[in-house]
Amino acid sequence: MKAFLLGLLGLVALLAAYLLLWPVPIAPAAWDAPYDFGYVGAYTPNRDLTDLTEIDLGTHHGPEDIVALPDGRLLTATQEGFILTVDPQTGAVNVLADTGGVPLGLEMDPTSGRLIVADAHKGLVSVGLDGSVEVLTDTVDGTPILYADDLDIADDGIIYFSDASTKFGAKASGSTMAGSLLELMESKGTGRLLAYDPATKATRVVADGFVFSNGIAIAPDGDILMNVTGRYQVLKINPETGAQTVLIDNLPGFPDNINRGPDGTFFIGIVSPRSEWLDKNSGNVMARKIAMRLPAALRPQAQSYGLILQIGASGQVFRTWHDPDGNYLTPTGAVVVGDRLYITSLLSPTLGYRPYP
Template sequence: MDSKDARQRRPHKGQSSEGNEDSKMSAKERSSQRWVGPFFTALLVSLVALVVGFILMPSPVDPVKYQLPEPPELVGPLAPNNILQHAERLYSGKLDGPESIVVDGDHIYVGTADGWVNDIYKGEIQRLVRFGKGPCGGIENENTCGRPLGMRMDKNGFLIVVDAYYGLFQVNVATGDYVTLFSSSTLVEGKPVKLVNDLDIAPDGKIYFTHTSTRWHRNQFPMIFLEGNTDGRLLVYDPKTEGVSVVMDGLLFANGVQFSKDKSAVLVVETIKARVWKYDIKTGKASVWADNLPGFPDNIRYSKFSGTYWIGIAIVRQKGRSMIDTLAPMPWLRGHFAKVASVNLVLFMNKFFGRTDTTAVALEMNENGDIIRSIQDTTGKVIERISEVESSDGVLYFGSFNLGYLGRLYTKRVPGF
């Protein structure tokens, strides 16, 4: 073949042959493949490193294994009903988390998440006293602002209040002046007192009150059930000596307090174990008064109008649908969950992964600790959660630890109540 023929076969400048196009495409594909592999390798290594790092990260809790009995079926007196849809919301958007309630004539006293004890009189909300200081607003500021929880009126007309962060106080409801009866910065029998929770007053003036943990504050309360440590206690304040001593210990989330009708015993709620204890004052012995409740109980209150006890259920339990029940026997998983847990995250997860056949529940109990009635709102249309039920003549008031209203039910509006 001569040189002329060879030159004729050579492509002209600026033209591409099909073979050259294939070569260029192959080069692009090869260039693309060069970075795809390393990218996914790096991504996989990063994900593995994150998982390993999370697993190796120290947990804030030292989880202990515990077990709960299988939740009771929602049948009989627990059968779902919508009695609470006859209720109404009061002061919606004006009260944040009115957990505990005292009705005294025309006055209603409630403590709220902004740290205030409020006096509601003739429909007007008046701020009475706050034990902490600003900043306030949001659960992250509670440790400085304070959080009033349980409260009772004593025989002398003083309002006795426990603040979750600050302790036990006697309040003059006419002036808002207060006296510190017990500061939570004080050790009791060598142990810290954190998350002071509820109280009741004995005929002799002694004040029985719970503290939920020796390690965790209220704005860390998910850590208590994630850890499972039974360090909650029932304490007693003696006004004669101004001293505080331990009455009961070994409680997993000690909570509501209520004297029995004859004042011979103290009923104490152990929230995470879904039960209530009865402590006999004379003998010093404790026994389980109510066990395996259909939810995690909060406060307990006696109604002099019906001669029964009302218990607010903070979170409903149902078989296969309770996050706490599921995690209880798995301390390793609770330990890892605690690394990311917060109050809002736990409530969110329970709302979407712990759906039950009913939303809000309060239990009416007889003197023997038997459930004789439950009042519910299956959808949360009116009442979404209940921490406490306070009874007045023909009226039930409902408080909650994180909702923005007070509930009220006129029992005469409910057929057969």
């Protein structure tokens, strides 16, 4: 019995030493998470995102973003690295191109007629409708672009895009989800907003220090709207000076994409509700280190609850669509095409839509 107890104590000591001392990839910073009021006020729940019509993507999944072509077809990205064409009338799905990475945000460049892609592995990429692929930029100021996430194109042709983390690249981390979790758990803010000029082929840093810089959209006045996932915020950023103001603060979940909508509005996808554990331990760096030593299944996880916001340029919330059951996996955002509101996703094997308005 004595030997058994000694062995048990030894195992407990080893486990404690592991949980307290084993190296982890994050060096957490303490911060004070705002109180989570949940789905109240402008965010009061409804069921307007349930019962979506879904277009099967076959062997593909993760239609992170979409754009519409003049002939009515849609282009969407997949986690497998493909750009797909989708016929919304027939449901036909075909591969247009393989970026060789993980394409996320998409926008058509009206000047070149090519699709511009924020690729989490490759950087900023241009894809022709003939399937050709060209990397526009994958470095800035001598540093690699490790997690290009979303983009928008200004009237003067400048492409603004987010580099979500300069420490936890999507490729090196094993997946886009894994890289985002590491950036959120560390919470030091290594994300940045970048600008690429097609005329000069120069890339510059507009602003940095963001805890997972994510969705990008250009406001009517030319400023940049950017979702900061790890701070539950939408920022408004001057593209020349980098000066920032908070457009929306203390969102009830993690904001992902932001897309321009009708009549000067914008759509924001809330990919998951906030994590009570992360908020409670925002100031506890040791707890976050210990969590990273646990099996992945025991760490904070994205939760199944779908939410799309429609906001104005000054940040007012006009309308929300909720899926409390989380039937459509991890919605990243929404795009209006004709009389349909298409719902994009990080994980779904389908592209969902519902009538709009």
